[in-house]
Amino acid sequence: MPGGASPPAGAPSVRFLPATRSRGPVEPETEEVTREVAGQAAHFLEDGAGPTLFFVHDLLETAVGFAPLVRELGPRYRKIRIDLPGFGGTRVAEGWDYSLASYAEVLQAALRETASRDATLILHGFGALVGLRALSEDVGEAARRVSRVVLLNGPLYQDGASGLLGFLRPGPFEALTTLPPSDLPSYRRRLLRRFFDPTYFDERHVDELYQSWRASGPQTLRRIAPKLGEMRGQLPKLRASLERWTGPVHLLWGEEDPFSGRDPANRFKKEVPRAKVLLFPDVGYLPHEEAPRAVSDQLRKIVRVARPPAALPPAKSSKDPTALL
Numbered sequence: 001m002p003g004g005a006s007p008p009a010g011a012p013s014v015r016f017l018p019a020t021r022s023r024g025p026v027e028p029e030t031e032e033v034t035r036e037v038a039g040q041a042a043h044f045l046e047d048g049a050g051p052t053l054f055f056v057h058d059l060l061e062t063a064v065g066f067a068p069l070v071r072e073l074g075p076r077y078r079k080i081r082i083d084l085p086g087f088g089g090t091r092v093a094e095g096w097d098y099s100l101a102s103y104a105e106v107l108q109a110a111l112r113e114t115a116s117r118d119a120t121l122i123l124h125g126f127g128a129l130v131g132l133r134a135l136s137e138d139v140g141e142a143a144r145r146v147s148r149v150v151l152l153n154g155p156l157y158q159d160g161a162s163g164l165l166g167f168l169r170p171g172p173f174e175a176l177t178t179l180p181p182s183d184l185p186s187y188r189r190r191l192l193r194r195f196f197d198p199t200y201f202d203e204r205h206v207d208e209l210y211q212s213w214r215a216s217g218p219q220t221l222r223r224i225a226p227k228l229g230e231m232r233g234q235l236p237k238l239r240a241s242l243e244r245w246t247g248p249v250h251l252l253w254g255e256e257d258p259f260s261g262r263d264p265a266n267r268f269k270k271e272v273p274r275a276k277v278l279l280f281p282d283v284g285y286l287p288h289e290e291a292p293r294a295v296s297d298q299l300r301k302i303v304r305v306a307r308p309p310a311a312l313p314p315a316k317s318s319k320d321p322t323a324l325l
Contacts, residue, residue, distance in 0.1 A: 030045050030070075031045070031046050032044070032045060032089070033046055034089070035114070038102075038109040040093055041090065041091065041093075042090045043082075043088055044063070044081065044083070044110075045063045045081040045083075046079065048075045048078050049075065050076045050077045050078055051077055051118060051120065051303050052077070052079075052080060052114075052119040052120065053073070053079045053080070053119070053122055053299070054114070054115050054121050054122065055079065055081040055124075056084065056122070056123050056124070056131050057081070057084065057087070057125070057127050058124050058126050059126045059224070060213070062088030062209065062213050063081035063082060063083045064081075064208055064212045064213075065124075065288070065289065066081050067205060067209075068205060068292040069296055071292070072295075072296040073296045073299065077303070080114050082107070083212075084103060084126075084127070084130065085098075086098070086220030086223065087217055087220060088213065089212070091216065092220070098224050098227060100130065100230070100231050100234060101137075103130045103133070104130055104137060105134075107130050107131060107134040107142075108137070111134070111145050112145070115146070116145065117145050117147070118145075118147045119145050119147060120146075120147065120149075120299070122150045122152065123150070123151050123154065124154055124286075125152075125154040125155070126154070126155075128152075128155070129155065129234075131149065132239070133238055135241050135242070135244075135245045136237065136238060136240075136244065143245060146247065147247055147248070148247050148248040148250065148303075149245075149247065149248070149249050150252060150302065151251045151253075152253070152254075153253055153259070153284075153285045153286070154260060155232075156235065156239060156261070156264050159261035159262055184210050187213070187214070188203070191206055191286075194259065194285040194286050195285075195289075195290050197283075200291075239271060242272050243272075248274070248302075249275040249276070250276045250302055251265055251268060251269075251276070251278065252280070253279050253280065253287070254280050254290065254291070255279045255280060255281050255283060256281075256283060257284055259285050260285065
């Protein structure tokens with residue numbers, strides 16, 4: 001068991017085969033690409049061919065965070081993962097203001113530059129705020145390229161934003177943003193708290209993720225911190241943007257998420273009745289890393305592309321999602 005951690009009370013007794021939890025049956029060849037978008041030299045990870053899946057990451061992660069899910073999906077999709085400005089390989093141009101509007105502008109430009117029509121926009125955490133802001137402002141070419149939105153866990157409501165982004169407060173924020181470059185154990189501990197079951201914590205993946213995040217992530221968090229109140233205040237407008245943008249909306253949600261507020265999936269279903277909501281039991285805030293096979297199975301159904309043959313037979317798991325009708 002990684003790090004000697006013990007499974008929490010109530011953890012599932014049947015799990016996915018270890019080889020399929022985070023290292024999928026296909027290892028796609030990933031290409032690193034830099035493109036000029038909205039005045040930023042944006043860094044992308046791209047692989048595969050077929051329907052476009054466009055991924056937007058959270059504050060404590062980079063494009064590398066989606067690697068377990070990308071591996072599980074295999075090569076039958078064109079998977080585009082952007083490093084948002086100030087994260088991973090995307091450095092910030094001088095004078096950039098770190099506002100949500102500016103992040104949305106970069107995403108809009110990236111969609112116009114890279115995504116074919118009928119793209120699926122997959123948003124996690126802070127990436128959900130960026131993606132919804134992009135759709136709320138752009139009913140033009142970028143929005144027309146997005147046929148469906150998939151929301152993974154994130155701060156859709158103000159109580160969730162307060163809890164999830166609470167590490168930007170003095171104390172936990174200062175501890176995080178002053179991490180020395182070699183302080184991988186502290187980063188691991190912070191990410192581990194976002195898992196429900198620590199036995200699924202893939203240390204090799206987290207090590208790779210930290211190497212991509214550490215160069216500019218802490219400085220970017222310091223810049224974003226003063227914008228936190230403004231971002232929280234925009235949440236009702238961002239959710240309302242889904243009334244204007246009328247494509248399919250899906251929530252693939254880890255049910256054991258302590259960060260995203262009180263029962264956000266049910267609240268969202270009432271507010272956006274057309275949304276399809278699937279809850280993953282015994283999964284925390286990072287479903288794409290804690291249960292990549294379960295998430296990839298649902299993405300295949302959403303995009304309606306047949307699943308490629310697996311190298312190993314799928315194992316039964318209590319992480320099969322339940323639907324809110």
